[in-house]
Amino acid sequence: MNFTNMRISSLVSRFGQYFFAIGSIAVTTVVFINLRGGLDTTLIALLYLIPLGLITAFWGLGPGITSALITFLTFNYFFIPPYYTLAVHRPADVVILLVFLVVAVVISQLVGRMQASLIAANAREREATQLYELSVALTGLHDDHAIAQILAKQVQAVSQGEYVSLNITGTASFAFHLPETKTPTRPPELAVPIQAARGNLGEILLWKAGPVIASGEMRLLQTFASQGALALERARLAKAESRAKILEESDQLKSILLSSVSHELRTPLSTIKAAASSLRSNEISWDSAARPELIAAIDDEADHLNMLVGNLLDMSRIESGALKPKREWNILPEIVESVLARMRHSVDEHKLMVDMPESLPFIPVDYVQMEQVFTNLVSNSLKYAPSNTTIRIRANVEGETVHIQVRNQGPHVPPEHLERIFDKFYRITAADRVTGTGLGLSICKGIIEAHGGRIWAENVSDGFAFNFTLPLTWDGLLPPQIPMDTETE
Amino acid sequence: MSNEPHILVIDDEPQIQRAVRTILTEKGFRVTTASRGEEGLTLAATNEPDIIILDLGLPDMDGVEVCARLREWTQIPIIILSVRDSERDKVAALDKGADDYLTKPFGIEELLARVRVALRHSIGRQGAQGKLIKAGSLTIDLVWHLIKRGDEEIKLTGTEYKLLAYLAANHGRVLTHQNILIQVWGPADADHTEYLRVYMRQLRKKLEVDPERPQYILTEPGIGYRFISDE
Numbered sequence: 001m002n003f004t005n006m007r008i009s010s011l012v013s014r015f016g017q018y019f020f021a022i023g024s025i026a027v028t029t030v031v032f033i034n035l036r037g038g039l040d041t042t043l044i045a046l047l048y049l050i051p052l053g054l055i056t057a058f059w060g061l062g063p064g065i066t067s068a069l070i071t072f073l074t075f076n077y078f079f080i081p082p083y084y085t086l087a088v089h090r091p092a093d094v095v096i097l098l099v100f101l102v103v104a105v106v107i108s109q110l111v112g113r114m115q116a117s118l119i120a121a122n123a124r125e126r127e128a129t130q131l132y133e134l135s136v137a138l139t140g141l142h143d144d145h146a147i148a149q150i151l152a153k154q155v156q157a158v159s160q161g162e163y164v165s166l167n168i169t170g171t172a173s174f175a176f177h178l179p180e181t182k183t184p185t186r187p188p189e190l191a192v193p194i195q196a197a198r199g200n201l202g203e204i205l206l207w208k209a210g211p212v213i214a215s216g217e218m219r220l221l222q223t224f225a226s227q228g229a230l231a232l233e234r235a236r237l238a239k240a241e242s243r244a245k246i247l248e249e250s251d252q253l254k255s256i257l258l259s260s261v262s263h264e265l266r267t268p269l270s271t272i273k274a275a276a277s278s279l280r281s282n283e284i285s286w287d288s289a290a291r292p293e294l295i296a297a298i299d300d301e302a303d304h305l306n307m308l309v310g311n312l313l314d315m316s317r318i319e320s321g322a323l324k325p326k327r328e329w330n331i332l333p334e335i336v337e338s339v340l341a342r343m344r345h346s347v348d349e350h351k352l353m354v355d356m357p358e359s360l361p362f363i364p365v366d367y368v369q370m371e372q373v374f375t376n377l378v379s380n381s382l383k384y385a386p387s388n389t390t391i392r393i394r395a396n397v398e399g400e401t402v403h404i405q406v407r408n409q410g411p412h413v414p415p416e417h418l419e420r421i422f423d424k425f426y427r428i429t430a431a432d433r434v435t436g437t438g439l440g441l442s443i444c445k446g447i448i449e450a451h452g453g454r455i456w457a458e459n460v461s462d463g464f465a466f467n468f469t470l471p472l473t474w475d476g477l478l479p480p481q482i483p484m485d486t487e488t489e
Numbered sequence: 490m491s492n493e494p495h496i497l498v499i500d501d502e503p504q505i506q507r508a509v510r511t512i513l514t515e516k517g518f519r520v521t522t523a524s525r526g527e528e529g530l531t532l533a534a535t536n537e538p539d540i541i542i543l544d545l546g547l548p549d550m551d552g553v554e555v556c557a558r559l560r561e562w563t564q565i566p567i568i569i570l571s572v573r574d575s576e577r578d579k580v581a582a583l584d585k586g587a588d589d590y591l592t593k594p595f596g597i598e599e600l601l602a603r604v605r606v607a608l609r610h611s612i613g614r615q616g617a618q619g620k621l622i623k624a625g626s627l628t629i630d631l632v633w634h635l636i637k638r639g640d641e642e643i644k645l646t647g648t649e650y651k652l653l654a655y656l657a658a659n660h661g662r663v664l665t666h667q668n669i670l671i672q673v674w675g676p677a678d679a680d681h682t683e684y685l686r687v688y689m690r691q692l693r694k695k696l697e698v699d700p701e702r703p704q705y706i707l708t709e710p711g712i713g714y715r716f717i718s719d720e
Contacts (some may be wrong), residue, residue: 306594326577326711328682329682329683329686330682331686331690334686334689334690337700337701338708340701341701341702341703344702362683367710367711368710368711482687484646484687485646485648
């Protein structure tokens with residue numbers, strides 16, 4: 001429906017009210033004229049009050065008062081002798097007429113006022129409901145866009161405007177329009193600023209042709225604007241708070257990292273320094289048995305230091321998202337064998353078993369990173385599993401992924417730690433005597449996740465197991481089949 | 490002019506220069522050092538060293554570029570020094586003609602082993618290449634295409650033989666995946682590392698005593714393979 005039509009229809013209905021009011025009086029008068037012989041004048045005056053009350057109740061004060069005045073005239077004209085004149089002869093009739101006029105007007109006014117206040121009360125209730133709905137809808141929203149959307153919808157619903165636009169300013173300014181499909185060609189009829197305690201957050205623009213926006217409506221829109229301002233401000237504060245929290249946490253993490261790192265770095269450095277300086281001084285004779293021991297310590301600790309620095313570098317790469325696997329179609333057993341061959345010297349106290357089907361397809365992984373995953377998982381198992389136990393590595397294909405398990409016969413890990421062991425510098429016991437960087441498992445996690453896989457730990461019947469999955473597809477491609485030549489030289 | 494082998498070390502870190510110089514001088518090499526790429530290139534041209542040890546992280550130019558510029562006019566063996574996790578750079582330098590690489594920090598044995606291999610290749614270039622390569626119980630005759638473990642002859646397929654022959658002819662040197670793929674399969678298959686993986690696995694099964702712990706063909710993670718001979 002367009003707005004000119006609405007205006008006309010409202011005029012028509014307003015005019016109609018008067019028309020019906022006057023009509024009712026006319027009908028009543030005709031009825032009373034027919035009864036005029038049998039009814040007393042005073043009774044007629046009383047009876048006239050009934051339609052008057054009803055008219056006011058139905059159509060309001062204006063038609064009520066108008067009807068009262070018309071009734072006064074018709075009553076005088078038709079029912080006060082001499083009939084069909086406005087002249088009054090008997091003084092008693094003058095009194096009746098005056099009393100009637102006063103009562104009619106008073107009743108009209110009373111009923112009319114009651115009616116008006118009822119309408120006002122209804123309007124207030126509707127406003128309150130709309131406000132309530134708005135604030136409920138805005139509660140818990142932490143996104144500027146969502147807030148703007150809700151606000152625009154509510155403004156649209158309340159104002160019945162043609163077009164609503166919300167301009168939100170701030171770090172990321174944007175505008176939200178409703179309906180989204182059309183754009184207005186003229187300037188908006190109404191602009192309500194969204195004013196928060198800390199400044200202007202934007203404005204609500206309303207396009208609404210037609211009668212001047214009523215003050216109640218204006219007030220409601222302003223209330224909406226301030227509700228919107230509150231919601232926006234709340235969202236921004238929440239965001240700022242979470243940012244501050246993240247910063248604080250990362251700060252904390254950094255200081256933990258620094259203290260842990262400096263501790264970890266100092267340990268091998270101390271050994272190297274002590275060994276090197278004692279070799280340099282003349283305290284240890286050339287043929288002393290301690291000599292090769294000290295030299296070995298320097299060598300080993302330098303390697304440890306190197307590993308530590310490497311791990312830190314990997315970790316920072318993982319965290320900054322710079323760890324990009326250089327994928328190739330690789331043979332999993334080759335990776336595992338190469339890792340185990342390199343670790344052979346450090347696994348003399350454990351038994352290692354590899355159980356992988358020869359039919360295992362190629363896996364699209366970064367060879368070096370995968371080697372590191374196995375190195376870290378196996379060396380973790382070596383650290384915690386008691387001597388003379390077995391560490392088993394097995395792999396099997398499950399659909400389009402390969403599931404790999406590194407299982408040891410080490411102690412169970414309390415369930416609440418199972419997930420956290422992949423955290424940086426996380427150690428189950430505070431005074432963990434086991435050496436390491438505290439980064440190995442989180443690096444594994446970073447690498448596996450960069451490959452699109454998942455890693456988890458679990459307690460198994462006879463020990464503890466690391467599990468991880470890796471996708472077998474690479475950009476949607478399945479592992480290739482290699483053409484083999486069988487012809488012999 | 491003395492007869493001891495001459496090594497040019499191009500590295501901008503004084504500590505590394507000092508350590509390498511001390512070790513190599515002690516081992517009877519003559520050592521010249523340069524701390525910048527340009528200086529290294531000049532010294533390489535004027536001094537004609539037997540081996541160049543080149544750090545990839547130089548202040549004035551990229552080590553890979555130094556490598557490429559050297560290869561424009563000389564085949565002097567180049568050993569690359571670089572830090573861990575820069576497989577890409579190492580592979581780039583090796584593909585540009587470097588002979589070998591060493592990851593910092595490195596042990597003295599590793600350094601000397603690389604220098605020895607490089608020196609052998611430097612000399613080998615002047616004389617005839619060895620056509621009979623021995624590694625443990627393995628004998629590879631590149632003239633007669635004959636491979637034996639002890640007295641037992643090992644049958645290889647065409648591709649397997651080509652692969653082994655290329656590795657053995659370059660024994661001691663690291664060969665990149667791409668390098669091997671181009672030589673054995675041809676430039677069109679330069680990126681098909683999976684071919685190499687499969688054939689290498691087969692080859693190891695036929696040659697190695699314990700294929701899970703290869704002694705002859707070593708994997709250089711992320712880079713390539715290296716054949717270890719007795720020499």
